[in-house]
Amino acid sequence: MSDYIHDRQALGISVGQVELQSVTFDSLTLESGRVLEPVTIAYEMYGELDADRTNAILILHALSGDSHAAGYYTGETKPGWWETMIGPGKGFDTDRYCVICSNVIGGCKGSSGPSSINPATGKEYGVGFPFITVGDMVRAQKMLVDHLGIPKLLAVAGGSMGGMQAMEWAVEYPEMVASVVSIASAPRHSPMQIAFNEVGREAIMGDPNWNGGDYYQGDAPDAGLAVARMIGHITYLSDEAMQEKFGRRMREHKPTDQGGQESFEVESYLRYQGEVFTRRFDANTYLYITKALDYYDLSAGRGVLVEVFRELPPDMRFLIIAFSSDWLYPPYQSKEIVHALKGNGLDCTYLEMSSSHGHDAFLLENKDLTRVVWHFLETTGRRREAHHA
Amino acid sequence: MSDYIHDRQALGISVGQVELQSVTFDSLTLESGRVLEPVTIAYEMYGELDADRTNAILILHALSGDSHAAGYYTGETKPGWWETMIGPGKGFDTDRYCVICSNVIGGCKGSSGPSSINPATGKEYGVGFPFITVGDMVRAQKMLVDHLGIPKLLAVAGGSMGGMQAMEWAVEYPEMVASVVSIASAPRHSPMQIAFNEVGREAIMGDPNWNGGDYYQGDAPDAGLAVARMIGHITYLSDEAMQEKFGRRMREHKPTDQGGQESFEVESYLRYQGEVFTRRFDANTYLYITKALDYYDLSAGRGVLVEVFRELPPDMRFLIIAFSSDWLYPPYQSKEIVHALKGNGLDCTYLEMSSSHGHDAFLLENKDLTRVVWHFLETTGRRREAHHA
Known part of the structure; x- marks a missing residue:
């Protein structure tokens, strides 16, 4: 099975061309009591929903x-960010399942967020x-899943912040969730x-360009956002992964007064990653979503x-998975969830995968993840059918 | 012995009032071939130099x-930054030894650095x-040690960057070094x-205030330097130490539009540390010294x-010491030095101390460090006397 799957990835087998869809609802009442109106949710769907709408999987992003x-x-x-895991014959097998992924609210890729227009003012929300x-x-x-007419999801699945959402789904809407895949996640931030x-x-x-969050008509706080992204990138890797990937290799760059004419490859890499990020991400969204992460506490x-x-x-x-070298979301955080699930006699598989990739392993350990996820979903589907037979 | 020492710390026993001294030399030729002229070195001395000048210990800062x-x-x-370790009856026992500590060149506390006046221009060097x-x-x-008329140091000792300098002393001026104490350090940065x-x-x-390093007549890049310091602080702690010190406790602060009226204690702590640092440290020095650290390679x-x-x-x-929870300068880096020393049959004691304090342990594990350092120096002194007897 796993070699078959791995071959399909290598062959570039894909769901192919996809398109961004969106739906707008009149309002959403938030946990704080505030009401967001209207609220737009951007989403994509891969694979076919079966006639009784029981084969939908909701993927939750980080x-x-x-x-x-x-x-x-x-x-x-x-391709999309989890191309290695979602597609025909892949871990989330679109020959069998209808896979849905939506942009989180607060985001900047089509769902309502700080860069959306506030109808009350006619300009971007910003920190409003x-x-x-x-x-x-x-x-x-x-709201999206209801809108799509799906009564129960075969699985909710995600890594990092996606794993938090998956657990939140299980606890808030237990009647709508058949199974949960949480990878490299935590019940709360340390x-x-x-x-x-x-x-x-x-x-x-x-960054002075941040300007209290009101920068959409001028220069964005790119320097600050790039630094934030660089910090993030370091924490997604591991000491070992960085040794393998960069070591102390040098790369030539333009002469400066300090440090001669070269920089370390790891420096160039991080600066590049920081700069690229500013072209695709909104700084206010970064503030809102990191705050949501920090305040999140499953208990x-x-x-x-x-x-x-x-x-x-x-x-x-x-299915709860952690990675040995993930020091940002260390395995002890996943284990806390596992112990509490087992304490209730629930059907929980825990895997601590050996990996040198740090937190990024949830996007990189595709061969092992594919094998484990494919079988977990297949078993979930079979049990559901047995139950309804 | 150790209880005696610990009691002395608790009693607030100290070298007491000290004063900053400095000496200026005509020039210093740097490794790059460039010549710094003049060069000033700021230093302090605690305890008395004995008649034959054999009891001097050079402390090297981070x-x-x-x-x-x-x-x-x-x-x-x-008090000074290593008050717990330097004084009468302490690890570096000023009743027995003359302890010297100088500000590194490139620094901003009295030794020549980017905030010093460049005699060629009459204004601060900056990135010049x-x-x-x-x-x-x-x-x-x-140059300072020669100036003080000390032919051989009983010990060179430091933590982190101080440990790098200590090893560099041993290799560059072996005839002038009787012993080396390197704590939480590395032969090179990962x-x-x-x-x-x-x-x-x-x-x-x-930070726009950095202005190419030319900010001494205007506003300094405090926001950027504070962020740099905050990053540093996280890396000096450990997951465990932060759990113990902060957990997820909240602290009230002024209302903002995002995140309500509280912040996590760890956030307040880091922001405070960042802000305080900008009052005592020069941003250009931070650039120069971190570059020196990154380029350093003992081999x-x-x-x-x-x-x-x-x-x-x-x-x-x-005497090479590392700490179990130090993930910034992990024990494997110290062990690399130890293996190479042992490979030459040299007299090397290695200790991996169990501590939850992370890299900061070199400033905090005073009781254990005191015991070990005091005896190490005492033995070094006795051997030297036996040799000369």
């Missing part, structure tokens, strides 16, 4: 992701956009995770984690 | 340190200050260490590490 999880937009050569939570992201997705996000926010807000207001899962249906299935 | 390692300046209540290396820092210290420094530099240079131009140590005198003694 901080810098969007709804473009697989395939190609017309005229573009870069209401504070949003991971729970709000899931409320918006619920102070170290909060700290790295806060430095990124300080870099953005300290907040719900008691200790083992109590949070008490009312979950006994047939709900969980 | 990135954000300076010559003020112990005691108090007149009218100030904050020549590129400096860890080797250059040591060359400048050698790409991850370089990466964190580079993000800090980008934050500084991306560069000298062959593999085991060859670097081949000509060291067989009676030179080494």
